[in-house]
Amino acid sequence: MNIALQRLGHSSVLTDAVDLPGRRHILFGSNTLSWWGIEIPDDTILYNLEAVTPESDWHSEELLELFRRYHVWDYNRHNVAALRAAGVPRVQHVPIGGVPELDRIRPALTQDIDVLFIGTYSAERAAPIEQLQRAGYNAQLREGVWGAQRDDLYARAKIVLNLHGPTIFEVVRVSYLLANGIFVISEKCYYADEEEEFADGVVFVDYDRIAETCIRYLSDHRARAARITAGREIMRKRSARKYIGAALAEPAFTG
Structure with missing residues (x-):
């Protein structure tokens, strides 16, 4: 992700901080966000890498409510369909790709x-x-x-x-x-x-x-x-x- 963004001409840094000024954050691991009590900016992109279809252990109303509040990228088209059906308004399918x-x-x-x-x-x-x-x-x-x-x-x-x-x-x-x-x-x-x-x-x-x-x-x-x-x-x-x-x-x- 970081390398791909840089090759697209963006200034991208890999960090565990969620409050860097002047940057839009792309957050991985949002399925565990409620565990840590961390506040994130309203324009954060949540890149979901876990199964959230109805048969998954991660499928919960708490997580769906989080996704409804933010812009979501998801690597799996079945996740995307499930999230849209659950009322998540801003979700995009962004597949996992490679870099050398x-x-x-x-x-x-x-x-x-x-x-x-x-x-x-x-x-x-x-x-x-x-x-x-x-x-x-x-x-x-x-x-x-x-x-x-x-x-x-x-x-x-x-x-x-x-x-x-x-x-x-x-x-x-x-x-x-x-x-x-x-x-x-x-x-x-x-x-x-x-x-x-x-x-x-x-x-x-x-x-x-x-x-x-x-x-x-x-x-x-x-x-x-x-x-x-x-x-x-x-x-x-x-x-x-x-x-x-x-x-x-x-x-x-x-x-």
Whole structure:
């Protein structure tokens, strides 16, 4: 986001401050804003990166009321439809795009992790990992790792899982993996149309077939390499500069 805005000619800074004079703030993590008791300027743009469709845990009247008060950007078209149906008047679809700087994970000397999932623990997420462990594979579920430590784990993994349950596709997480040449197997999407634009670069599979699909791809390096190449190409075509520029030019934003 910051790099895309700069390439569009804007003076953009990355900060955790919400009161910089003379600037319009774009706020990430607005779904947790009520936790901190922070006041934000009236012209703040809330860029929502969480599922807020009715089946999501984040779908709440408190969050919807916050979104009704501000201009909202959302990365997912199903979120946008749900927010409009809930009476959020100023919401735009602003997809997640890439910039070359996202490609920053250095390949590991040895990929000693067969299958990896990074995220909050749940029994559902742990189940395929445990199934693979029982079959003798080095499968890991890790939580609370960020930055360089997280990237080191990604580099060591032959397969990274994307597990979500009944919610929208985590493009934010997966786009970073694809940009860095990480092979991804994802639980099938709740909304089938979300798979289409990523189908060449991501293996989508029913939840109960995750472990067997991992085993199949672990023995097929060429198939993994082909998906990695396709995933990088997908992200090269998804220009963050184009998406942000289009959002800034829309009458919904300028009007």
